[in-house]
Amino acid sequence: MKQFIEGSQAVAQVVKLCRPGVISAYPITPQTHIVEGLAKIVANGELKAEFVNVESEHSAASLVLGSVASGVRSFTATSSQGFLLMIEVLFNIAGMRLPLVMTCANRAISAPLSIWNDQQDSMTARDSGWIQLYAENNQEAADLHIQAYRISEDKDISLPVMVCMDGFILTHGAEVVDLPDQSEVDKFLPPFKLENKLDVEDPKTLGAFADPSYYTEARYGIQVANSNALEIIPKVSDEFKKIFGRATGGLVEGYKLEDAEQVIVAMGSIVGTIKETVDELRAEGKKVGVLKIITYRPFPVDAIYEALKDVREVAVLEKAVSMGYAGPLYADLKSAISCKSKINKISGFVIGLGGRDITKDSIRQVYSLLSGEEVRCEFIGLDPSFEGNG
Numbered sequence: 001m002k003q004f005i006e007g008s009q010a011v012a013q014v015v016k017l018c019r020p021g022v023i024s025a026y027p028i029t030p031q032t033h034i035v036e037g038l039a040k041i042v043a044n045g046e047l048k049a050e051f052v053n054v055e056s057e058h059s060a061a062s063l064v065l066g067s068v069a070s071g072v073r074s075f076t077a078t079s080s081q082g083f084l085l086m087i088e089v090l091f092n093i094a095g096m097r098l099p100l101v102m103t104c105a106n107r108a109i110s111a112p113l114s115i116w117n118d119q120q121d122s123m124t125a126r127d128s129g130w131i132q133l134y135a136e137n138n139q140e141a142a143d144l145h146i147q148a149y150r151i152s153e154d155k156d157i158s159l160p161v162m163v164c165m166d167g168f169i170l171t172h173g174a175e176v177v178d179l180p181d182q183s184e185v186d187k188f189l190p191p192f193k194l195e196n197k198l199d200v201e202d203p204k205t206l207g208a209f210a211d212p213s214y215y216t217e218a219r220y221g222i223q224v225a226n227s228n229a230l231e232i233i234p235k236v237s238d239e240f241k242k243i244f245g246r247a248t249g250g251l252v253e254g255y256k257l258e259d260a261e262q263v264i265v266a267m268g269s270i271v272g273t274i275k276e277t278v279d280e281l282r283a284e285g286k287k288v289g290v291l292k293i294i295t296y297r298p299f300p301v302d303a304i305y306e307a308l309k310d311v312r313e314v315a316v317l318e319k320a321v322s323m324g325y326a327g328p329l330y331a332d333l334k335s336a337i338s339c340k341s342k343i344n345k346i347s348g349f350v351i352g353l354g355g356r357d358i359t360k361d362s363i364r365q366v367y368s369l370l371s372g373e374e375v376r377c378e379f380i381g382l383d384p385s386f387e388g389n390g
Contacts, residue, residue, distance in 0.1 A: 007138040007170040010177040012037030017185040022067035022074040024060040028082040030167035031105035057082035061089035068098045073192035080107035083121040094129030096207045099152040100160040107167040108354045116355020117167040118319035129222045131161040132297040134267040138175040141165040143248040156228045166269040226298035251300035253292040260289030266317040267293040277363040301336040326377040351380040
């Protein structure tokens with residue numbers, strides 16, 4: 001059923017349809033409306049679940065680690081500094097191979113303090129073992145949560161999944177979202193059954209101490225599971241389309257790539273603005289396209305290469321920076337395809353940090369720089385009066 005609904009509430013509604021048995025919550029802007037919506041759903045008896053208010057984000061992650069380890073489908077959400085406080089536990093969840101879905105409502109990290117959007121929070125956990133999916137709009141955010149449970153709970157993956165949606169832009173923005181029926185979700189998402197779980201009738205240990213004889217193999221197992229995910233994620237997306245009638249999810253999505261000589265690569269809500277700008281540039285006779293990265297971890301090297309192999313110039317736009325080098329998406333893409341493609345130039349641009357507006361003019365500025373010298377880490381939209389190192 002289509003509803004004009006805030007992004008956070010759409011996520012709360014689809015999480016309810018996925019039937020989690022445990023939800024942990026600690027409020028931090030801008031994810032608060034998600035767990036607030038779920039609190040009302042549980043309180044109203046619409047979902048039979050334990051909704052637990054905890055004292056910190058570290059506790060929120062620890063609680064769902066324990067509930068999933070006990071064989072209960074679970075959910076939590078966080079942002080920014082709260083995400084960073086969770087990070088010790090996030091590595092543990094992945095290391096213990098626990099299926100879980102978490103929303104990261106992307107927000108800038110301190111210091112200086114900012115409550116506005118960029119993607120530097122989730123990027124800090126890109127090496128944790130979590131699968132990372134990025135939503136362009138609220139429909140995609142809702143759909144990705146349903147798919148995330150299927151991906152996470154697949155026996156050949158068994159890893160946690162975070163669905164990343166841009167804070168305020170999506171979480172607090174209202175759009176028309178097609179929310180599915182419970183029967184559709186039940187058909188797509190079978191009941192949760194964790195084979196390796198904590199059970200008093202069958203005692204075992206999870207996340208135990210590992211000496212050098214075992215540790216490498218444990219980490220290798222996570223790497224293999226991520227490789228498996230590159231095969232399984234598109235299959236989940238295809239099955240989702242058959243049941244729900246919408247083509248969302250997958251690894252990447254191309255826009256007007258057929259004859260593109262120049263391509264802008266990005267992920268998240270910025271893609272919508274880029275698409276509109278590309279439409280205008282196309283009307284002016286420019287052969288430019290867009291490649292949206294949906295699955296950032298595992299990094300879909302082959303899918304990206306196939307999309308860009310015949311392109312002359314690529315601009316990577318991202319709302320994050322790996323201090324001292326470049327944007328993380330740029331670094332991954334550059335290393336993945338530059339040695340074997342026909343691309344002459346791959347340039348990296350950092351944009352929109354701390355919620356700074358990203359306009360069509362911003363995108364046009366990036367496009368104008370494509371024909372110039374290759375750049376690794378060009379900041380777009382800097383105050384022209386700014387001097388020095390802050």
